[in-house]
Amino acid sequence: MRTNLTVPFAEKDAARTLGARWDAARKVWYVENVENLESFLRWIPGAAKQAASVPAVTVRGARFFRTGCKCLPWAPCSSCVDKVASAGWGLPA
Ligand SMILES: [Zn+2]
Structure with missing residues (x-):
């Protein structure tokens, strides 16, 4: 599976080091067949928003x-x- 990344120019080397590839035809960074996208989440549009929408959980002890x-x-x-x-x-x- 291919995932396009929104990588700011200043972070292109970091993205490349992590394994991102540059699609010269479409002028877009992407990763392909990456099992764990955690390292790339900040460059995946909407991913950070999704993580932030996880509801807070209040834990109370038995007493x-x-x-x-x-x-x-x-x-x-x-x-x-x-x-x-x-x-x-x-x-x-
Ligand atoms: Zn009191």
């Missing part, structure tokens, strides 16, 4: 909970200390 309190998590707080402790986050006695 995640909301205190419902506006205090800072590292500051001692008498309003939510019992709630924090009952959720298993209490300080050792």
